[in-house]
Amino acid sequence: MLLCVNSHHQPWNSTLPTLTLLPNCKTSNDVNQIHARLLTTGFIRNDFLTTKIILNFISSPHARLVEFARHVFFTRHAFRVRRKQEDPFLWNAVMKSYSHGWEPKQALAMFCLMLENGVCVDKFTFSLVLKACSRVGLVKEGMQIHGLLKKMEFGLDVFLQNCVIWWYLRCGFVEIARQVFDRMPKRDSVSYNSMIDGYVKCGMIITARELFDCMPSEIIPDATTLLIVLSAIAQLGHIEKGIALHRYLEENGFSLNGKLGVALIDMYSKCGSIGNAKSVFENIEEKSIDHWNAMIGGLAIHGLGKLAFDLFMEMGKLCVKPDDITFIGVLNACGHAGLVKEGLVCFDLMRRVHKVEPKLQHYGCMVDIFCRSGHIEEARALIEEMPIKPNDVIWRTLLGACKNQENFNIGEPIANYLIGLDYNNPSSYVLLSNIYAGQGMWNDVSRVRMMMKERNLKKTPGCSWIELEGTVHEFFVHDKSHPQVTEIYSMLNNLWIPNSGASYCQS
Known part of the structure; x- marks a missing residue:
């Protein structure tokens, strides 16, 4: 690529030839030519041209071009006279390349450089540096940034407070995240999404559901909120809440053709209402492979292996192409129902017809099918013949x-x-x-x-939940913390049939 440039005194006319060549710059040789021309002509001091170059390459999927954009930025910075209240836009663009790339620690270094050079930091700067800290586990530095943020005039900005909550949750500080959440003068749906999702991911399912129930009426739950809450309800087995949320989706016109439909099928299945799950599935007009997978998975956990296998065969008739998750669901269903023959048929179709290469999970399902049906020798033989290390x-x-x-x-x-x-x-x-x-x-x-x-x-210890009259009760093995523990154990004793011949109780 031959560059033809004239003078760097005119910001548009003289740089136009270079600008028109930027989209075609792909190779290291192209980059080196542009770089050499910038230095020899003095265009490295031309804000107009260097800004265009940086923005053109800083988000490139090619590491060499991103590195070139960074180099132009720092070279330009070295030549420039420091300005008061410099616009942080370009700084943020370069920082983002570090924060979202392979060198997140460099984003923190850039943040410090901005402060040293008196560059105005804004809320996007803080969001990027917090993301960088979360990616490399810089807890102390993240807390210091939060402390600095409190002193800024935009410190209580909802977007930034949401970033802080997200950062604390990513680092595992759920209680501190909740403190930040509670102190916010104003919250939005993202605030609630982050906090509820944080509770779900750390296993505090009941707290997540309670926070959702406390959402003020002026904050309208979006699809993300509803997906998180459906997941929480599924884990709790709280069917009444699930039915109410399903009704809310219908009344407010939410489409079930996407992820919400998948989550709804999954929720009903895990709450024990496979009939409702099937009803949702059948009423979805545009089913994706995820809907089919959710329905097959639901049938599997209910032990309805034959129905799951039949649904899989129906996919073939309708020319719906299964994926690797489909086969995990069908094989699981066959295992739970003791359908060895159907499992072998599915495993064969997977490789021979659908050209899906079995992964570790698929071999695990086949081993489980053999083990559940008592075919231990066949299970061991399959493990020894696996092309993947078990x-x-x-x-x-x-x-x-x-x-x-x-x-x-x-x-x-x-x-x-x-x-x-x-x-x-x-x-x-x-x-x-x-x-x-x-x-x-x-x-x-x-x-x-x-x-x-x-x-x-x-x-x-094992753990389970049961819903009774709108209240979810949680139990662990040998648990005696429930207020009605005496009545519960009395009922269990009435149901217990002693095995007088047992001389040893296995764990």
Whole structure:
């Protein structure tokens, strides 16, 4: 590429040849020519041209062009006389390339350089530097930036306060994020979205739902809010809230052709209302592959493997192309329903007809299908023949089957392998202990339990929720914290059928 440039005294006419060549600049040689011309002609001091170059390349997907834009920016900065109240627009553009790129720490360095040079920082500057801090875990620096923000005249800006909440949540400081949220003089839907989503992601599902219920009427929930809340309701199993939210979607004209429809199917499925899930699915006019996957997944968790398999076959008749998630759902459904033959058919169609290469999850589903149906040898053979290295989940699936089938010869070496792989995972010890117990090897049971005690390992207690008269109750194994614990255990005792022949209670 040959550059023809004249004088740098006229900002438009003389730089026009260079400007017209910028969109065609692709190679390192092109970039080097432009750079050399900028320096030899003095155009590096031309604000008009350098601004165009920086903005043209700073968002490029090509790293070499982005680096060139940064170089032009810093070279120009070195030649320029410092100005008071310099516009932060270009600084923010370059900072964004660091904040969203591979060198987020450099965004913090640019922020410090802006302060040193008296460049006016604005709310976008703060949002970019907070994002950079979150990406590399700079907690101390992020808190210092928040402290500086409090002193700025725009410190209480809703956009910035939302950025601060988001940053604290990304760093795991949920309580501090809530303090910032509570102190905001004005909130919007993004404020609530961030806080509710933060609660959901850290497992505080009930708190997330309560915050949604407290949203003032003047703040209209958007699709993002509703997606987050549907996820929370699904995890709680709070069907009445789900039905009310479904009604809200219909009354306010929200389309179910996109993610909301998928979330609604998923919510009903997880709340135990597979009939409502099917009704939503059938009434969606433009179904995407995500809708089909959600419905198949819902049928799977309800043990309706045959219906899930039939729905998968219907996709073929309607020329709906399945993806890898579809096959995970169908294989899971076959596993839960004990449909070995259908699972093998699905696995074969996946590779032979649909040309979808099986991933680790697909092999895991096939191992689970064999294990649930008692075909331990077939499961082990599949694991040994896998082209992908099996992970601990697959081995633990086979180990669980060995415990259930009292297959000591296969189970013991697997358990010892898993303990060596991750000696801090209590489930491997518990399964090995149960295998020994099934063989009456009590000395080995004691040895494994002693290992757990020495390593301070405890089995993670199971947890479940149940909704009763509009209230969600949460229970853990051996939980006695419920106010009606006496009545609950009395009812359980009435339902309990003692097994007088049991000499050992497995974990």
